[in-house]
Amino acid sequence: MSRILNRAQDGRPAAPIRIVHLGIGNFTRAHQAWYTEHASDADQWGIAGFPGRTTLRPRVSPRDDALDAQEGLYQLDIQAPEGDRVEVISSISASFRSHDIESWMTLFADPQVVIVTSTITEAGYCRNPQGDLDLGNPELIADLDKLKSGQLDEPVFTGPAKFVRGLLARRAAGAGAITFVPCDNVPENGTMAETVIRQAADYVDASLLEWIDENVGFVTTMVDRITPHTSEEDAARVAELTGIVDPGLVVCEPFAEWVLAGEFKAGHPDWESVGAKFVDDVVPHEMRKLYLLNGSHSLMAYCAPVLGLETVYQAINDPRVLGWVNAFWDDAVQQVPLPDAEKQAYRAALLERFTNPRMKDQLARIAADGTQKLPIRIVPHLKAFAAAGKVATGATRPVAGWVLHLRGVGAPVNDAAASALVNEVRSGDLDSAVHAVLRFLQIDDEQIAATVLSQAQEMEAMRA
Ligand SMILES: NC(=O)c1ccc[n+]([C@@H]2O[C@H](COP(=O)([O-])OP(=O)(O)OC[C@H]3O[C@@H](n4cnc5c(N)ncnc54)[C@H](O)[C@@H]3O)[C@@H](O)[C@H]2O)c1
Ligand SMILES: O=P(O)(O)OC[C@@H](O)[C@@H](O)[C@H](O)[C@H](O)CO
Numbered sequence: 001m002s003r004i005l006n007r008a009q010d011g012r013p014a015a016p017i018r019i020v021h022l023g024i025g026n027f028t029r030a031h032q033a034w035y036t037e038h039a040s041d042a043d044q045w046g047i048a049g050f051p052g053r054t055t056l057r058p059r060v061s062p063r064d065d066a067l068d069a070q071e072g073l074y075q076l077d078i079q080a081p082e083g084d085r086v087e088v089i090s091s092i093s094a095s096f097r098s099h100d101i102e103s104w105m106t107l108f109a110d111p112q113v114v115i116v117t118s119t120i121t122e123a124g125y126c127r128n129p130q131g132d133l134d135l136g137n138p139e140l141i142a143d144l145d146k147l148k149s150g151q152l153d154e155p156v157f158t159g160p161a162k163f164v165r166g167l168l169a170r171r172a173a174g175a176g177a178i179t180f181v182p183c184d185n186v187p188e189n190g191t192m193a194e195t196v197i198r199q200a201a202d203y204v205d206a207s208l209l210e211w212i213d214e215n216v217g218f219v220t221t222m223v224d225r226i227t228p229h230t231s232e233e234d235a236a237r238v239a240e241l242t243g244i245v246d247p248g249l250v251v252c253e254p255f256a257e258w259v260l261a262g263e264f265k266a267g268h269p270d271w272e273s274v275g276a277k278f279v280d281d282v283v284p285h286e287m288r289k290l291y292l293l294n295g296s297h298s299l300m301a302y303c304a305p306v307l308g309l310e311t312v313y314q315a316i317n318d319p320r321v322l323g324w325v326n327a328f329w330d331d332a333v334q335q336v337p338l339p340d341a342e343k344q345a346y347r348a349a350l351l352e353r354f355t356n357p358r359m360k361d362q363l364a365r366i367a368a369d370g371t372q373k374l375p376i377r378i379v380p381h382l383k384a385f386a387a388a389g390k391v392a393t394g395a396t397r398p399v400a401g402w403v404l405h406l407r408g409v410g411a412p413v414n415d416a417a418a419s420a421l422v423n424e425v426r427s428g429d430l431d432s433a434v435h436a437v438l439r440f441l442q443i444d445d446e447q448i449a450a451t452v453l454s455q456a457q458e459m460e461a462m463r464a
Contacts (some may be wrong), residue, residue, distance in 0.1 A: 003244055005070040005088065014072060014093035015046035019269075020107050022162060024064070024126035029089065030076060030227040030252035032117055032183060036091040038355075040273040046093030048107055052120040052159060053098055063230075066072070066248030067095035074248030077238050079358035085254075086242050099155040103167065108166035109173035114266035116166070117181045122228040122372035123416060125186070125196050129442075133160060133199035140200075147204045149188070153325050160200040163193075164208070166323030167201065171211045172173045177265035179217035187286055187376055190220030191264050202460055214276070217264035222285045224293065226312075226353065227252045228361040235438050257286040257351055284337050288346055291332040295377040295398070296325045296350070301366035302401030305410025308464030316354040327394035364411035370402050371417040371440070382448060390449050401436050403430070409463070419446035428454055 007013065017350060019036070021028055027047075036045055049072070051064050066074060072092035078085040097101045118124070128134040143161030146154050147168070148354050156165055163180070170178060180197070180333050183191040197216075201208040228251065238244075258271065261282040272278065279285070297312070303324055304315035315321045333343045378398050385392035404423045406413060415420055421440050425433035434453045438444070 005073040005244055005248075006247060007071045007077070007090070010073055010088060012073075013447060015043050015091065016112060017046045017048045017093050017107065017117040017262065018112055018328075019045060019047045019117060020104075020166075021047050021049050022116070022118040022159060023052035023053070023124065024067070024092070024095065024249050025119060026063075026229065026252075027223075027225070027227045028117070028119045028183065029074060029092075029248075029250045030062070031225045031256060031258065032119075032222055033091045034087075034225075034256065035258060035271045035274045036269050037087075037089050038274045039271055040267040041270045042091060045269040046090070047091055047117075048103075048113075049092050049095045050100070050104065051098040052118070052124055053138075060106055062247045063250075064095065066246065067092060070246070070248055074247045074250060075238060075242065075244060076236060077249060077251045078254050079251055079356065080254045081356050081358055084238065084241060084358075086238055087349060095171075097364070099157065101115065101153070101155045101162075102139070104162060104166055105169035108169040110176075111173050111175040113175075114177065115181060115264070115268060116163070116177050117183055119183050121158045122184055122186055122376075123369055124184070125182075125192060126158055126160050127192070127196060131192065131195065132312075133196045133203075135203070138182055142202050144200060145362075152461060159247045160196045163197050164204050167208060167212065167216065168205070171208065171214075177215045177217065179219055179262075179264045179266065179268075180220055181260070182222055183223045185223070185373075186420075187290060188220050188283065192219040194218040203309045212276060218261045219260055222257070222259040222281045222282050222289050223257060223259075224289050224452065225252050226255040226359065226361055226397065228359060229365055231360060233360075242414075244413060253353060253356060253359055255349075258301040263285055284329070285334045288338055291336055291381070292329060292343075292346060293350055294373070295332050296328055298356075298368045298373055298377050299324060299328050299398040299401065300399055301326055301363045301457060302370070302405045302410070304363055305367075306401065306459045306463050310363055311359075312354050312363065312366075313357060313359060315363065316351070324394075324397050328397060331385065331392040331393070331394035332446035335380055335384050341460075364414070364444055365453065367405060367411050368414040369417070370405070370413075371415050371421070374399065374441060376401060382441075382443060382445075386443075386445050386448065391445075391451050393451055395450055396451045399437065399441070399457055399460060400434075400452045403433050403452065403456050404459060430460070 050114040140158045143156040182193040300315040381395035424436040
């Protein structure tokens with residue numbers, strides 16, 4: 001007999017809300033909410049979850065509706081090679097609609113709320129290629145103009161505008177210190193969030209900057225747990241296992257890592273009790289993860305579909321893709337400032353994670369938003385080698401794959417910032433497409449162009 005999740009049956013009351021999360025998608029439910037659930041002081045730290053998308057639609061997915069219907073409860077299916085381990089997670093105390101600005105302001109004005117976390121994708125922070133707030137983004141400007149002209153009860157839709165709206169409410173309420181903990185795969189994400197929030201505040205009301213100096217902390221984090229999209233097959237199997245029909249089900253791998261650096265102005269849950277590490281400098285850990293895990297993910301996402309492959313598991317089990325991944329790692333490790341033994345161990349652990357046969361991680365998920373990802377995961381290797389007069393032939397491969405992807409090979413291009421580039425790469429031959437992509441990546445090097453072209457031609461010839 002199937003049952004539906006609710007707190008009365010589950011027996012776990014909602015903890016007081018002290019964290020607001022923007023972008024309550026799959027990843028944060030597998031990672032931050034799981035860490036908070038298992039922290040030694042979990043009964044003190046509830047999360048308020050808001051979906052983040054910039055849309056007028058009140059809801060973005062049935063998964064979000066499930067949080068309301070199930071009083072914040074959902075199942076997490078941890079897919080170990082030997083079988084499923086399913087937990088009910090209860091750390092999300094309340095869920096809201098993405099445009100519910102009134103609840104957003106009320107929470108920011110509450111002195112009990114002391115942390116703001118976010119997973120709104122790389123694109124959600126509205127940055128330009130230089131890493132500054134993109135004042136050419138019309139949706140962002142419309143939001144900021146609303147705030148600047150005092151229309152404070154109107155909904156705003158972009159991440160930076162929501163953050164500034166929240167801080168205005170907090171200052172007005174005298175609610176004290178608060179700390180931002182962005183959890184997206186962006187290097188030095190604390191500094192990145194601080195930059196866009198300060199620039200948005202400056203646009204709206206420059207007097208907020210001084211208040212931010214005194215009251216707002218920004219923490220940089222490296223987050224890691226592979227969290228694929230939940231499939232219908234996952235939902236059916238877990239319903240069979242637990243007897244719970246759960247439209248909010250999230251699936252993930254057993255591995256989880258969280259490294260944080262920076263000052264929490266007003267405390268944080270005891271995430272260390274679950275294995276989170278607080279360090280002085282998170283950058284080497286970020287480079288390890290972003291370059292080796294995310295970089296090879298991007299390589300597989302763009303190159304493996306050429307061979308007709310659809311998941312990370314299928315890709316890494318193909319000897320050609322495995323060879324490309326190893327060649328990429330040989331180049332990328334050189335930019336990771338950690339001891340060799342540590343890097344070798346990380347590579348071995350990654351291979352074990354990618355070959356988990358239970359995980360059906362779709363390459364199409366990873367392929368999204370390449371314009372945001374290639375510059376931070378791949379380009380640093382090309383530039384470091386070029387500075388030494390060399391071509392990083394392992395790191396040119398994902399660029400060659402991306403050219404083919406943009407030209408229509410594999411999953412459809414899902415990247416709001418790529419439309420002009422897509423038109424350009426589809427309007428000429430492969431050689432001109434390679435040059436258009438390298439111009440976009442700000443790489444002006446004929447040796448790199450020749451290598452990318454020859455690898456793209458080689459892969460086109462292998463096309464399934
Ligand atoms: N899935 C993973 O394995 C994983 C692991 C580590 C880090 N992350 C980080 O988490 C992010 C989200 O991944 P997910 O798996 O939760 O995805 P998801 O699609 O399940 O959720 C994404 C959330 O971000 C919101 N969003 C999307 N685009 C936005 C935009 N432009 N502005 C504001 N909000 C926006 C969505 O509404 C949703 O709430 C990734 O982009 C990545 O930076 C993911
Ligand atoms: O989440 P994205 O879109 O930034 O990148 C896709 C994957 O590389 C990523 O989600 C990994 O699965 C994750 O970073 C593992 O911790």
